[in-house]
Amino acid sequence: MRLAPYVKFREENFGGVLFETRSEKVYTLNPTATAVIREIAQGDAGGIAARLKDRYADHDGAIDRETAAFIAELVARGLLAE
């Protein structure tokens, strides 16, 4: 999995931005979403949730659920490609 062609990612103080340059749409990312995108942009999409759990407390499995939901949303919006 990788960022779709025409999608650019940049980190910011508040998190990051995704810019889909074909439609010229900009999406802002909070720090957790930025952490997910950073791993994808670095070509390291496998096991993202596991690595996030090393960094953030996860008492009820929320990281797994939220990471999966976030990635599904990215795919639905055409921001990720297989």
Place this chain on the structure above:
Amino acid sequence: MTGPGAAEAEDLAAPLYVAWQITNECNLACLHCIEESGPGKAFADELDREQVFAVLDQLLEREVPYLSFSGGEPMLHPHFFAMVEHACDGGAQLKIETNGHYLDPANAARLKALGVKAVQVSLDGASTATFGRMRVRGEFDRVLDGIRNLRDAGVPIEINFSPARFNMHEIGAVVDLAFELGAYSFYTGRTMYTGNAVKAWRHLEASEEQYATFFATLRDKAEEYRGRMRVYYHEAGLLEELRYRLRHPAALLIVLPNGLVKLINALPFVCGDFRRDSLDGIWANFRRAWRDPRVAGFVEELAEDPGRTRSLHQWVHL
């Protein structure tokens, strides 16, 4: 993640989009040209090669994700292809906005090989007569050949249409033509009363009734091509757009051929100069300048006198 368009310039470390008019030289002399470009109209003080690449390096270093090169006719710039190569190799997504007269098969293939995001071609009519009336010195068939060359080379194509009273009736046909030629996006809006358009306004000015028909056709075409080609059109007038931008400045810098940076194309304000200022300094001043009371004052003067746009080239440095 929030929805599209939610990033505010105030929160960002650098612009997201830099629209760079790399030269004012043009082979055409279009009736509506905002920049008053034309043959022999290059600025005397346009950036030289060293300055151009110094600007590009700053944009790439700050990870500006999206650039466009326009003009004038950008393909007439003496270092055009070197600039394209540098921008694309540096990771930026680059759009070229051209009149389409220099898109021979070799140039189209070169743009594809260099990796441009898209080439936007101006097509202001569906017939030789209409196109030629707007695009003085323009060659309709040559532009169509150029677009076909882009398509054959595999370059993503966008089409831009500038309306006037004499070409608006062809809007449906132009959208159809854009799709036939392989475009993935189509853009249009209202033609501004500035630049060359001031002198040619009696030929260009369209009534609100004409615009109503124009936008109704576009609504239908947007639906007809949904999922196959995006049809973008801005119905809002200039005043409405500027009032919105006062509250929500786009993270966009407009760079002129001499390195001056405009706040937005439709205002006369300059907020930086790449010949002497860094990108970081310009970006900081850009964000401050939007809060300058002279900007809001000018916008409200437009409400009283829409003709103020005739003076957009009398730059005011903030």
